[in-house]
Amino acid sequence: MLLTRRSFLGGMTLTLAGTGLPAATRELILAPQAIKARFAGHDVSMLGFNGGLPGPEIRVRQGQTARITLDNRLEEGALVHWHGLRVPNRMDGVNVLTQDAVIPGASFRYQFGAPDAGTYWYHSHYLSYDQVSRGLFGAFVVEEQTAPAVDHDIVVQxxxxxxxxxxxxxxxxxxxxxxxxxxxxxxxxxxxxxxxxxxxxxxxxxxxxxxxxxxxxxxxxxxxxxxxxxxxxxxxxxxxxxxxxxxxxxxxxxxxxxxxxxxxxxxxxxxxxxxxxxxxxTVSGSRDPSKSPIIALPANQMPAPKDPGQTAELVLQGGAGRASHSGTGTWALNGVSGLPRSPFLSVKQGTTARISIRNETGFPHVMHLHGHHFWELDAAGRTGAYRDSTYLDVGEVRDILVVLDNPGAWMLHCHMLSHQADGMATWIRVG
Ligand SMILES: [Cu+2]
The missing domain is CATH 2.60.40.420 (Cupredoxins -  blue copper proteins)
Structure with missing residues (x-):
């Protein structure tokens, strides 16, 4: 029998459907809106994506493309940031730095691949200390191509x-x-x-x-x-x-x-x-536990660090009970409060940078870099955990090592969003 192109493609489609492979693109709409949520016996006026707090749990398979339309049903601006995902810069959802806020009644389509399996989340990055505290967040899970065998995969926020x-x-x-x-x-x-x-x-x-x-x-x-x-x-x-x-x-x-x-x-x-x-x-009933050992998850393909071509120091300043600084807000990074006109660091794409972060304030902070993960270094300079947010206690100094390979303007800020709102934010230019 002669295979025509049509019948060949038809056969392919059946094969794909038979293997249960997911579609190449995962599409959905995220609509932030006013909702009521139940807390401590009260119906509380909050915000939610698609009527819920948290917003819908988004799951994609590693390698899939996500196409997500933000449909703003708030009476104020909206933006969504995909925390921890290596997205193209224009999809990062940061007000002014990567896009303008989406006005009430308008929409914006985010589209990006999911190269790295793991647990991520999404949240408002517009007046985020206010909008996130009102409920605009949700889980974003990228499932491994070959996931470890478990009976339940549970998100806990x-x-x-x-x-x-x-x-x-x-x-x-x-x-x-x-x-x-x-x-x-x-x-x-x-x-x-x-x-x-x-x-x-x-x-x-x-x-x-x-x-x-x-x-x-x-x-x-x-x-x-x-x-x-x-x-x-x-x-x-x-x-x-x-x-x-x-x-x-x-x-x-x-x-x-x-x-x-x-x-x-x-x-x-x-x-x-x-x-x-x-x-x-809660648990109900019982069974014999699995005898298989718990092993490491499959590694993601991440860029390998080279000798740092760039070093920098980032000093966390301000807050109650501390010396003043030259910034205009309560908090400052290297004497500047809020996003400066010029970036804290500007490097060529692919540069490995070592950044020493020093907490001179009287409170802990958690510094988050957009668009990249970085290694925490110990005092001897050995690489530790590979993270996108690093915690610094009072007086603590932590060096991080990062391969800045994702071109664009990337925010680096404290993820205690009240601190970010009052000055603890800067940015890095890659490209
Ligand atoms: Cu902070």
Missing amino acids: FFDVLLDGSGQYDEAFNPAHFATEGRIGNIVTTLVSNGTGKIVKRGDRLRLRLINPSIDRVYRVGLDGLAGKIVALDGMPLVHPQTLEPILLAPGQRCDVIGDATGPVRFKDSFGERTLSLGEI
Whole structure:
């Protein structure tokens, strides 16, 4: 029989459908809008994508293209940033630096590939301390081509909200929030989404994708009822999975854990002086746990660092109780508050840069770089975790090593969004 082009292509289509391969492009609409959400027994006026808080869990397969239309149904501007994803610069969703805010009633189409598997998230990057604290965020998962075998793949987001005396979102502007540890909510909610919808049994293997979308609150998340390992930080697989100990999760950071349920999986926060129950995943029934070891996730193809062609120092300044600086805001980076006209650093595409970050303020911070991941270096200069957001305690100095290979204007800022709003932001030019 002679194959015509038409019948050949028809056969191809059937083959593809038969293998269950996903379409090359994942399309969806994200519509931010006013919603009511339930907190502490109150119906609270918040914001949400597609009517929900959190927004829809977006899942794509590694290598797929995402085509996402932002349909702004707010009465103010909107933008979406894809936190941790290596997107083209014009898709990064940062006001002024990469695009203008999308006005009410208008829309904008984001399109980008997903080269790296892992746990990411998306959120408003327009007046973000306000819009994220009102609920404009959601999980973004890039599934491995060959995912590890687990019984449940569960996203867990720890979110706090500040309610006033009448149980509504606190609209008051409190300068003290911006000059200290930030706007810390008085309600903490743990948002759990189990994709399979199946009941968790004792003995089941779980993959937990922990995300901190809170604007300023840091958690140290302890897990009871799970025997497992930490397998990824900020989306990126650890070469050697780590012992499961309480996990520091600063705003914007993520952590993947794989383990077997030995009972109800209970989350608790032990950051600072606090000890706070964060809720649990209940279990019902039991089975024999898997005997297979928990191994490293498949590595993502990332650029290899060279000897740094550029070094720089970034000093975190300001806040309550600290010496003044030359910036115009409460906080400053190298004496400048807010996005300067000229970038903090301007390099040729492909440059490896070593940046020494020094926290001279009286509060912790978490510095986030857009469009790239970077290695945390230890005191001896050895590479540690590969992250997009690094936590610096009071007085701490951390060097990071980054291959600046993604052309464009990239924001570098504190992800405590009250700090960013009051000066702790700068940018890097690559290209
Ligand atoms: Cu900060």
